Amino acid sequence: MANEQLQEAIDALKSTKVRMTPQRHAILEYLYNSMSHPTADEIYKALEGKFPNMSVATVYNNLRVFKDVGIVKELTYGDSSSRFDCVTTEHYHVICSDCGKIVDFHYPGLNEVETLAEHVTGFKVDNHRMEVYGTCPDCSQQTQH
Amino acid sequence: MANEQLQEAIDALKSTKVRMTPQRHAILEYLYNSMSHPTADEIYKALEGKFPNMSVATVYNNLRVFKDVGIVKELTYGDSSSRFDCVTTEHYHVICSDCGKIVDFHYPGLNEVETLAEHVTGFKVDNHRMEVYGTCPDCSQQTQH
DNA sequence: TCTTACATTGTAATTCTTATAAATTATTTT
DNA sequence: AAAATAATTTATAAGAATTACAATGTAAGA
Ligand SMILES: [Mn+2]
Ligand SMILES: [Mn+2]
Ligand SMILES: [Zn+2]
Ligand SMILES: [Zn+2]
Numbered sequence: 001m002a003n004e005q006l007q008e009a010i011d012a013l014k015s016t017k018v019r020m021t022p023q024r025h026a027i028l029e030y031l032y033n034s035m036s037h038p039t040a041d042e043i044y045k046a047l048e049g050k051f052p053n054m055s056v057a058t059v060y061n062n063l064r065v066f067k068d069v070g071i072v073k074e075l076t077y078g079d080s081s082s083r084f085d086c087v088t089t090e091h092y093h094v095i096c097s098d099c100g101k102i103v104d105f106h107y108p109g110l111n112e113v114e115t116l117a118e119h120v121t122g123f124k125v126d127n128h129r130m131e132v133y134g135t136c137p138d139c140s141q142q143t144q145h
Numbered sequence: 146m147a148n149e150q151l152q153e154a155i156d157a158l159k160s161t162k163v164r165m166t167p168q169r170h171a172i173l174e175y176l177y178n179s180m181s182h183p184t185a186d187e188i189y190k191a192l193e194g195k196f197p198n199m200s201v202a203t204v205y206n207n208l209r210v211f212k213d214v215g216i217v218k219e220l221t222y223g224d225s226s227s228r229f230d231c232v233t234t235e236h237y238h239v240i241c242s243d244c245g246k247i248v249d250f251h252y253p254g255l256n257e258v259e260t261l262a263e264h265v266t267g268f269k270v271d272n273h274r275m276e277v278y279g280t281c282p283d284c285s286q287q288t289q290h
Numbered sequence: 291t292c293t294t295a296c297a298t299t300g301t302a303a304t305t306c307t308t309a310t311a312a313a314t315t316a317t318t319t320t
Numbered sequence: 321a322a323a324a325t326a327a328t329t330t331a332t333a334a335g336a337a338t339t340a341c342a343a344t345g346t347a348a349g350a
Binding site: 019021039040041056057060061080081082 | 336337338339340346347348
Binding site: 166184185201202206226227 | 308
């Protein structure tokens with residue numbers, strides 16, 4: 001159930017000086033219930049029924065607050081807008097080059113890469129980023145006319 | 146010597162209907178001689194002495210032309226501007242979170258990740274992207290006051 | 291209640307990149 | 321070589337995503 005994790009996120013916020021507001025609750029709720037990787041604008045559009053006066057700046061502001069607290073991760077892609085992920089445990093993404101669909105997957109061992117990079121470059125390595133690109137099943141099927 | 150690879154790039158262009166112009170030559174020359182990962186604007190600034198009338202659009206246009214021909218790769222980062230790499234053979238990057246320095250490194254085996262992603266998600270996987278983030282030696286030293 | 295701190299809103303500004311149209315330059319055709 | 325065609329550059333406007341800012345609103349603490 002996504003509600004447990006939503007509650008955990010709310011509790012995490014309470015332990016800071018960040019106040020819970022209706023807008024914040026709605027943004028978090030949307031993130032946890034959709035379980036997708038929405039853009040700021042998608043969130044904004046999804047909530048404009050409930051909050052006709054909400055500013056898009058509020059969405060951006062709060063996503064940054066959530067990021068700082070650590071309950072949301074930002075996924076940045078070159079051309080288009082950032083996407084936001086409420087699953088903060090380590091996992092990777094497969095992205096469809098056709099339709100943009102993003103799917104989570106897990107892979108155990110990439111720490112080896114970090115260690116090698118440290119040795120080869122002399123950097124003190126903290127973390128890494130990886131995505132896999134391809135064609136999703138839906139798009140593959142459509143191509144086969 | 147970078148000049149051999151520059152010549153190869155020029156030859157690759159000649160085999161298409163793409164014309165060689167002074168601006169194009171200068172952009173390529175800069176890419177191959179600097180051997181860094183400059184932004185479009187860095188290239189533009191670096192060449193404004195030689196080409197006081199060159200438009201920044203020309204830099205962007207030509208970088209796209211080079212990308213299409215396959216002699217340049219675009220590295221996209223979320224917040225800031227794209228960087229361009231004239232080394233198109235497969236390699237990875239370590240990026241300093243402090244100063245933004247980008248250093249190449251090689252790692253043999255990440256095809257395994259692609260295979261696993263295919264099996265787990267049903268995607269037809271084409272390629273992947275990976276970067277490692279940390280602190281470069283220079284920045285590490287400065288922190289130790 | 292009064293004061294202070296935090297949030298939201300609406301809008302302007304910023305940044306990076308692309309689109310457009312006119313002017314140049316190069317290539318091909320006559 | 322001159323004319324026609326195609327590619328390229330330039331200058332500038334437009335676009336999209338995000339942030340900054342100031343005014344207003346709301347909650348918490350004294
Ligand atoms: Mn995810
Ligand atoms: Mn590189
Ligand atoms: Zn797809
Ligand atoms: Zn550094």
